[in-house]
Amino acid sequence: MTSNSFKIAILDGDGIGPEIMKQAVRVFDVLKKHRDLDFELISAKFGASAYFETGKAFPDETKEICDSVDAILKGPVGLSHEESQKIPVNEQPERGAILPLRARYNTYANFRPIYLSKNMAHFSPLKPEIIRDGIDILLIRELVGGLYFGAKDRGVNAQGLRYVKESLEYDETQISQILHVAFQQAEKRKKVLHNIHKSNVLISSVLWNEVLDEVRNDYPGVEVKHLLVDAAATALCLNPGQFDVMVMENMFGDILSDQGGGILGSLGLMPSACIGPDKAYYEPSHGSAPDIAGKNIANPYSMIGSVAMLLDMSLKLQAEADAVWRSMRSVFEAGYSTADLSPKDSGVEILSTEDFGDKVMTKLDEILSTP
Numbered sequence: 620m621t622s623n624s625f626k627i628a629i630l631d632g633d634g635i636g637p638e639i640m641k642q643a644v645r646v647f648d649v650l651k652k653h654r655d656l657d658f659e660l661i662s663a664k665f666g667a668s669a670y671f672e673t674g675k676a677f678p679d680e681t682k683e684i685c686d687s688v689d690a691i692l693k694g695p696v697g698l699s700h701e702e703s704q705k706i707p708v709n710e711q712p713e714r715g716a717i718l719p720l721r722a723r724y725n726t727y728a729n730f731r732p733i734y735l736s737k738n739m740a741h742f743s744p745l746k747p748e749i750i751r752d753g754i755d756i757l758l759i760r761e762l763v764g765g766l767y768f769g770a771k772d773r774g775v776n777a778q779g780l781r782y783v784k785e786s787l788e789y790d791e792t793q794i795s796q797i798l799h800v801a802f803q804q805a806e807k808r809k810k811v812l813h814n815i816h817k818s819n820v821l822i823s824s825v826l827w828n829e830v831l832d833e834v835r836n837d838y839p840g841v842e843v844k845h846l847l848v849d850a851a852a853t854a855l856c857l858n859p860g861q862f863d864v865m866v867m868e869n870m871f872g873d874i875l876s877d878q879g880g881g882i883l884g885s886l887g888l889m890p891s892a893c894i895g896p897d898k899a900y901y902e903p904s905h906g907s908a909p910d911i912a913g914k915n916i917a918n919p920y921s922m923i924g925s926v927a928m929l930l931d932m933s934l935k936l937q938a939e940a941d942a943v944w945r946s947m948r949s950v951f952e953a954g955y956s957t958a959d960l961s962p963k964d965s966g967v968e969i970l971s972t973e974d975f976g977d978k979v980m981t982k983l984d985e986i987l988s989t990p
């Protein structure tokens with residue numbers, strides 16, 4: 620990769636994936652117009668749609684494309700519960716595509732910003748006195764360990780009963796590497812790290828906390844606050860302002876980050892970055908939203924925000940990433956909404972997926988034209 624020429628894999632995914640991806644990739648055209656940058660976008664099949672076309676949710680050709688690029692932009696994958704039954708269990712998109720993608724590139728660090736500016740605070744279902752100046756949390760989720768990646772067994776036991784066994788597995792290296800990421804982020808931000816665990820029940824959390832007590836010696840300026848995951852779920856609703864950086868294991872992060880979308884007002888406001896040692900991919904935190912697919916009403920903020928994170932974290936184009944964030948937020952701050960964030964009778968103008976994309980690109984064009 621030369622410093623201004625980048626190859627990016629584009630995995631549209633399923634459900635609303637293609638609709639929101641169509642808006643997100645427009646960012647690259649606007650950037651090319653204003654900056655000496657070149658982006659080669661390479662589309663590849665991934666998810667349920669890939670399975671129906673090729674028999675594999677993560678086809679070999681897609682693996683080769685992903686291996687060859689500087690970064691991967693991925694739309695959500697998956698089908699409704701009923702439609703998923705048409706795919707063999709091991710090829711269903713999470714097991715057949717997402718987990719193998721994460722394992723292939725060891726994308727152990729998942730960054731999930733839960734952000735709502737003060738001027739967008741009206742989108743939150745929380746009361747104004749709870750939201751105050753908005754929400755600004757960075758949730759860091761371990762992404763390649765724990766229950767989702769542990770050994771699995773299913774069968775019939777000696778009594779003739781069907782049983783299942785899934786293991787929550789971590790070694791100390793997996794724990795320390797994600798904790799280092801979290802401490803480094805806390806150092807750059809408010810120097811407070813909330814460690815979310817369940818050490819009163821799970822011995823995996825006991826080891827996690829032991830490792831934390833070793834790792835924290837490298838970051839004497841960061842204050843650590845411990846919180847049990849169940850209490851954290853309540854605290855996110857009652858007092859989100861207490862949090863800055865939060866770190867947790869895989870499944871806790873999956874669940875609490877969706878709650879993060881809830882306190883913002885919609886999962887459509889939740890982009891994410893999945894970072895490994897040599898490769899990263901970027902995706903909305905949410906799923907394929909089959910209930911609204913094909914209706915041109917999905918909120919593309921999460922997908923466009925994932926482009927902003929890609930520009931910032933993989934391509935080191937911080938100013939351009941910042942311009943993308945400002946463009947998106949300015950649309951909402953100007954009084955517009957998308958269908959997920961406001962009821963129909965709210966009196967605000969509700970934009971379609973495409974109209975939101977148009978307004979963001981117009982604003983981005985304007986910002987990048989300004990010397």
Ligand code: NAD
Nearest residue numbers: 695696697698886887904905906907908910911917918959
């Ligand atoms: P979901 O996240 O797709 O949707 C939950 C709710 O949020 C729905 O009401 C949906 O309409 C809404 N929503 C989500 N994104 C939105 C957006 N951008 N704009 C407006 N509204 C939005 O969760 P689900 O329905 O439980 O799952 C659907 C499928 O997605 C399942 O197959 C699931 O396995 C899969 N999934 C995939 C990923 C991923 O690709 N990383 C993550 C989670 C779920």
